[in-house]
Amino acid sequence: MLFAMEVILGSFAIRHLNAVVIASVGAAVTSHLLLGEELFLTSPPHTLGSFAELFLYVLLAVVAVAFGLLYLRVLDGTAKLKMPMRFPRWTTPIVAGIIVAAIGVFWPESLGTGREFLSGILALDSVDQVSLGAITLLVIAVAKIVTSALTRSGGGSAGSFMPSLVIGGSVGAGFALLIAPLWSMSDLSPGAFAIVGMACALATIARAPMTSVIIVFELTGNYELVLPLMLGAALATYASDRFHPDSAYTLPLRRRGISLPRNEDIDLLDTVEVRSVMQETGEVLRPWNTLAEAAEYFDMSSHHGAPVLNDQEQLVGMLTLSDIADAGGPSQTLTVAAAMSPDVITVIPDATVSEALSRMASLRVGRLPVVSAVDQRDVVGMFRRESVVKAYDSALSMSTGRELYRERNRIRTQPGADFFEVVVPAKSVVANSLVADIAWPPDSVLVSIRRGSSVMVPHGRTTIRAGDAITGFGSPKAYEHLANLVVTKPRSSDIDDTIA
Structure with a gap:
């Protein structure tokens, strides 16, 4: 009984106690009837x-x-x-x-x-x-x-x-x-x-x-x-x-990307379902495609991973650029079937974005196939990194000022991965710079920029201004890196170059 409440539920809440006690008593009575009172x-x-x-x-x-x-x-x-x-x-x-x-x-x-x-x-x-x-x-x-x-x-x-x-x-x-x-x-x-x-x-x-x-x-x-x-x-x-x-x-x-929740706070991304932000499946790979053809597909699509479907349009694996590299690089003889990962972690359209994000972070992948809740091999879309930004923007549009700050911004299933906010000071090195020109931490995602009372989803041509509140998602090291980057003052040589 205590094991279920300590390890699985992580809670001693009264509403859990009834079911756990009934199951424990039933198991104890059954074991005593079958095995007797002998100590292990x-x-x-x-x-x-x-x-x-x-x-x-x-x-x-x-x-x-x-x-x-x-x-x-x-x-x-x-x-x-x-x-x-x-x-x-x-x-x-x-x-x-x-x-x-x-x-x-x-x-x-x-x-x-x-x-x-x-x-x-x-x-x-x-x-x-x-x-x-x-x-x-x-x-x-x-x-x-x-x-x-x-x-x-x-x-x-x-x-x-x-x-x-x-x-x-x-x-x-x-x-x-x-x-x-x-x-x-x-x-x-x-x-x-x-x-x-x-x-x-x-x-x-x-x-x-x-x-x-x-x-x-x-x-x-x-x-x-x-x-x-x-x-x-x-x-x-x-x-x-x-x-x-x-x-x-x-x-x-x-x-496997499954995390047991430790509390009942409402996550901001719990308000958005995967179906509302997932992307179309688009072109897919086939088991008989060569790794050279797969590499060419990735170059054309700018994706780093894609689902592999058989001739019956059923999901049979997942191939990434890392898989191709592990197999020795693009090859005209080696097929996708030989290099793909057959055990694919998926997500269903009804799942929340926080669930999908926790699986991605736990597996250290940048995409998940979205499959039908009825048929786990029927791919209906793709959940990628871009979907996280879209989901967060959607959640922000449904929340305002004080309500946004009340909600928990730590992803409950990802200890160590946070949504964090950094305010750009007046003399920051990133002030008046384009997003595309800034060396962002590699293990982070730029989620939004709050300027005054408005919130915008940034893109490469967005200009960072002094006073902007930058919201990002990433590891504690990414937060530390971004905080140091934002508060760094420009060098005198950079100022001279700007003036010149």
Whole structure:
């Protein structure tokens, strides 16, 4: 129940509680009827030796966060790995399986669910009972990170829940073994540190502190470590949020352009639908076209990407200039089918512009095919960067002064991507310059210019005046770049050239 509210909904609102409670109770009753009361993991009743140990649990939380963030980085990195185009797709799971098997030969504890391995660690009440060394346990944690990520990237079945417990349990027990020779205030229990390490790693990877604490309680039936569990999970969540924006569950969604909203503020671009700003499909590419023909099409159309339709006018892929470059450049022999991306992220006409924009930004693409809500292979238009400007202008025309400032101008699904406003000072280097002559930040879009009480959509021949409020969309670096550009004063040589 807590997992659904913390990770998926991101809210503990009362209106969500009824449905979540009913589903959770139904699932719990069903599992008890089918599986009985057997605990998934068993653990003896570990206790807090002394309050001074809380300091060690804080240090453990820091270490667990490091391993959790490493897991997220490796998970994201391996998901982006692709075999060279000359190899068939079925070679990916074979290569991943061979690497996982090779790791398992040396560290078999990194394979499978790790249930027996964890139960053995949790049963340890003294450092003298440990058969594995501290370094070995930490290496097992790293090996589990690699095997889990490779299994998922290779198309195998592997979640993030059990890997996070194995990683945390190994780190916790290994940490206790490393600290025990230096600690004299109490006897350290590797099993207790393994339990807290599990909660800290799960809190880092799933970004759900309450769920982590309760799940560890339920899995082990051990309620004696409430204080270090809650302290470690809270610190782990706070620290991990500062270094990585996503959890293991939202990371795959982010790569697909899907972001879970965290609040209910109204986005300015939520008021505009894709259908009202999308462009006509125009000319399309065919799978049998050569890459040379595709490159010529892009030169003629000034587009950087286009949908690929088969002879039945169905969407089968997407080709971009980057795909052509990755395939070795324009070729008279290589076809579009060999270089295109068959897995196409699309958007429907009824979607809001903010949804489409979030997908574009997450995938780092400049266009999305607009498909019919009935047939996902029927292309009805294209949503491109130009559509964003048109949508924002449309939204501005429906809003006025104070209402515009009340609305949230941060795209709710794109942390790090903002609509920002910069006012041009009187002696700015961009004052009295044409938009086309200004070196705008490469990762930004010039959205509008507010001059007095009027708002205009700029084009290349628009002249920037002192006092203009420039609205742009882009990353924080783009905002910083634009702000520095606008406030920069012209050099004396530029003034002399102007006078001359």
